Amino acid sequence: MMKNTRRGRLLAAVAVGALALSAAACGSDDPAPSGAASGSASAPAEKVEITLQTFGGGENFAYDEAVKAWNASHPNVQVKYVNLTDRFEDTYLPQVLQWLEAGSGAGDIIGMDEGAMGLMSARPQYFADLSQYGLDSRKADFPEYKWNTGINKDGKLYALGTDIGGMAMCYRTDLFKQAGLPTNRDEVSALWPDWNAYLETGKKFKAAMPKVGFVDGANTVYNSVLAQEAGKNGGQVYFDTNQTLIVDKNPGVKAAFDYVQQLSTAGLTAKLRSWTEEWNTGLQKGSFATMGCPSWMLGVISGTSGEGNANNWDVAAVPGGSGNWGGSWLMVPSQSKHPKEAAEVLNYLTGKDGHVAAFKEGGNFPSSLPAQQDPAVADAKNPYFNDAPSGPIFSASVAKLSPVFFGEKHAQVKAAVEEVLVGADQGSVKWADAWTRFVEEGVKASG
Amino acid sequence: MSLDVDAGHRTRTLPSNQRRHARPPGPRRLLSWLDLRAAPYFFVSPYFVLFAIFGVFPLIFTLWVSLHDWQLAGDKTFIGMENYTELLADDKFWNSVVNTVAIFVIATVPQLLLALLLANALNKRLRGRLILRLSVLAPLVTSVVAVAVVFTQLYGRDYGMVNWLLSLVGVEPIHWQNASWSSWIAIATMVDWRWTGYNAIIYLAAMQTIPKDLYEAAAIDGASPRKQFWGITVPLLKPTIIFTVIVSTIGGFTLFAEPVMFGSGLMTGGTTGQFQTVAMFIVKEGFRDFQYGYAAAAAWILFLLILISALINFALVRGLGRSR
Known part of the structure; x- marks a missing residue:
């Protein structure tokens, strides 16, 4: 599902006038009180319908089979699974926010992308406290990062994890061979135990292959380094836990920035930006040799590079050993009339069975630790990538992933500062001015 | 809005209408009055109604919103011209x-x-x-x-x-x-x-x-x-x-x-x-x-x-x- 949220590529023709219209859709100022209090004490004999709303293209949350199995064994709690749209940022998120504000319209369970978790965490009034329904017992099932992101600013558990991106390093075996580098995935992983070694490998590669980029562009590397550095700094990225902007003070941010600058000024990037036409073409024509790879990126690579490049790609470990890009959560809006049943369904979908079913149906990599150990996930091999054992690679990358605090405006600041990085990499911003501009843009986006 | 003003204006200027008004209004007469006076406005109204809903209202509502610090699913405070x-x-x-x-x-x-x-x-x-x-x-x-x-x-x-x-x-x-x-x-x-x-x-x-x-x-x-x-x-x-x-x-x-x-x-x-x-x-x-x-x-x-x-x-x- 992540693949489509991030590429805002197919354009929805959002007319300017629609702004006023959609703003008009939210009239009431206070959210309606939760139906649970006024409801009929949810008699178990009554038939209850739970609406599950998600987003994403293709298989999106891949819950068709899981929902079918649940409905077959729970005649009194029937789940209606609705995938609203394939567009998260410009369609799903504004719509859900309007429903939350209006006090009706949102499903009993809604899916939420990582990018909006900071925003939702700062709005605890709209979501049910899942620990009321006993879901706080699930802590041991999730990596620390995934679990902590589901706790809002009031310290309440309001969301449980579905899939997780994790992070690996995809690389082109054919280009590595031409450059005289090893091609076996274990030997390649051993080339870069940390990011400095990755940089040195890149320089070697560049010396042998001056016309090919070592890495596609700035973003993925930046975020992987940042996640590892943030772990060393108490899990803070752009905001501290008081929602104060610390983009200029966080040494982790500066370290990640400096690393990307080194990589870029050494000429190791192909100066591409993910999801652009050039990037797609670069994937097909082999314009770069490595790329930061969350689990869902494997499908993007095989889909974009095409059959002609089958087995040209392989998957190695990410430098530093951990990282993540993307992933989603499920939550129960407090406007739900049946929060108890909704929490039960949520518990099932984010449990081992729900995760394994979604992995089988859509390849969504489970954040649930028991599901990661299930043979269906652990023994999965990816034929396009020389039968790389994707399960263990991605499990390892999220096991040690540090929890990160997402401020309310995290997504806006992230988008704004990464724009400067891409600009500096591609040459529209001078590296000499880049850091000042990086901080300025972060400050503007947070206001 | 223009419908009422126009119709009222006409009835006042025509003396014959005043005389007719004095008579007890039968349902038939009302119908024929509606047919003659209101029907034309009724037939052109769809455009104006749609325009009011999708043209005028958003325009004015946007103006209203623009005078606020209006966060979606968040605070909305009146701040006058500050946005501008x-x-x-x-x-x-x-x-x-x-x-x-x-x-x-x-x-x-x-x-x-x-x-x-x-x-x-x-x-x-x-x-x-x-x-x-x-x-x-x-x-x-x-x-x-x-x-x-x-x-x-x-x-x-x-x-x-x-x-x-x-x-x-x-x-x-x-x-x-x-x-x-x-x-x-x-x-x-x-x-x-x-x-x-x-x-x-x-x-x-x-x-x-x-x-x-x-x-x-x-x-x-x-x-x-x-x-x-x-x-x-x-x-x-x-x-x-x-x-x-x-x-x-x-x-x-x-x-x-x-x-x-x-x-x-x-x-x-x-x-x-x-x-x-x-x-x-x-x-x-x-x-x-x-x-x-x-x-x-x-x-x-x-x-x-x-x-x-x-x-x-x-x-x-x-x-x-x-x-x-």
């Missing part, structure tokens, strides 16, 4: 205005001139005239997104056809998105590809209403075809030219799809906002950063900008024929 003062001092907003105006000028001036010449050519006796006339309209029926996708590929940095052609004459590959001027030109060509034919057909239709004897008289007086074009055709086309200029102004100032596609679907319009138009700025503020009040204020300023520039263009074009 902040906006007028926001260099990102002015950057988007400059981009929009620049793309508009780069796109519209050659587009309308080209359309005029094209229409003039199509107005001559030609073999396969119908096919030619239809073919200039063809770009209009292609989807704007399709046009933008294809053009964005043509302008690709690494494997684009434009850079390949330029490389044949020794020009280094251009990263079209990277600089303002190059991105403006690229987007302007997309706009022109789509709209030149449309304007040409409108000019052609207007040209065919110009009486032939004017040209015959001019030819007898020894005026060259070029002189006839500038001396007869263009002045007589002035109302049509004014129409196309105003329509192009509105289109140019709300330019959205092409620059968005050109920037890979992002609302930022390039890494430093090289081609972020005002419409993109509004969507970014409203739907990416959820600052509805700020976006609404920008939408109102855009509305005023369109009004002002349409008036300026109207004045400029009206002066066009006079100097000749």
Whole structure:
């Protein structure tokens, strides 16, 4: 599902006038009180319908089979699974926010992308406290990062994890061979135990292959380094836990920035930006040799590079050993009339069975630790990538992933500062001015 | 609203109506009164009702929103004109205005001139005239997104056809998105590809209403075809030219799809906002950063900008024929 949220590529023709219209859709100022209090004490004999709303293209949350199995064994709690749209940022998120504000319209369970978790965490009034329904017992099932992101600013558990991106390093075996580098995935992983070694490998590669980029562009590397550095700094990225902007003070941010600058000024990037036409073409024509790879990126690579490049790609470990890009959560809006049943369904979908079913149906990599150990996930091999054992690679990358605090405006600041990085990499911003501009843009986006 | 005022006015001025009012009103009489007086308004009302709901109300509601710090699913506090003062001092907003105006000028001036010449050519006796006339309209029926996708590929940095052609004459590959001027030109060509034919057909239709004897008289007086074009055709086309200029102004100032596609679907319009138009700025503020009040204020300023520039263009074009 992540693949489509991030590429805002197919354009929805959002007319300017629609702004006023959609703003008009939210009239009431206070959210309606939760139906649970006024409801009929949810008699178990009554038939209850739970609406599950998600987003994403293709298989999106891949819950068709899981929902079918649940409905077959729970005649009194029937789940209606609705995938609203394939567009998260410009369609799903504004719509859900309007429903939350209006006090009706949102499903009993809604899916939420990582990018909006900071925003939702700062709005605890709209979501049910899942620990009321006993879901706080699930802590041991999730990596620390995934679990902590589901706790809002009031310290309440309001969301449980579905899939997780994790992070690996995809690389082109054919280009590595031409450059005289090893091609076996274990030997390649051993080339870069940390990011400095990755940089040195890149320089070697560049010396042998001056016309090919070592890495596609700035973003993925930046975020992987940042996640590892943030772990060393108490899990803070752009905001501290008081929602104060610390983009200029966080040494982790500066370290990640400096690393990307080194990589870029050494000429190791192909100066591409993910999801652009050039990037797609670069994937097909082999314009770069490595790329930061969350689990869902494997499908993007095989889909974009095409059959002609089958087995040209392989998957190695990410430098530093951990990282993540993307992933989603499920939550129960407090406007739900049946929060108890909704929490039960949520518990099932984010449990081992729900995760394994979604992995089988859509390849969504489970954040649930028991599901990661299930043979269906652990023994999965990816034929396009020389039968790389994707399960263990991605499990390892999220096991040690540090929890990160997402401020309310995290997504806006992230988008704004990464724009400067891409600009500096591609040459529209001078590296000499880049850091000042990086901080300025972060400050503007947070206001 | 106008319905009540008009109907009431009429009944008061007609004495016969007053007399009729004195009589006890039977249901039949009421029906016939409704038929005569109210029915016409009823029949034209759908447009006005729809316009009120989808035109007037959003306009006024946007104004109301623009006076607030209006966060989606968050606080809404009345702040008066603060959004406007902040906006007028926001260099990102002015950057988007400059981009929009620049793309508009780069796109519209050659587009309308080209359309005029094209229409003039199509107005001559030609073999396969119908096919030619239809073919200039063809770009209009292609989807704007399709046009933008294809053009964005043509302008690709690494494997684009434009850079390949330029490389044949020794020009280094251009990263079209990277600089303002190059991105403006690229987007302007997309706009022109789509709209030149449309304007040409409108000019052609207007040209065919110009009486032939004017040209015959001019030819007898020894005026060259070029002189006839500038001396007869263009002045007589002035109302049509004014129409196309105003329509192009509105289109140019709300330019959205092409620059968005050109920037890979992002609302930022390039890494430093090289081609972020005002419409993109509004969507970014409203739907990416959820600052509805700020976006609404920008939408109102855009509305005023369109009004002002349409008036300026109207004045400029009206002066066009006079100097000749």
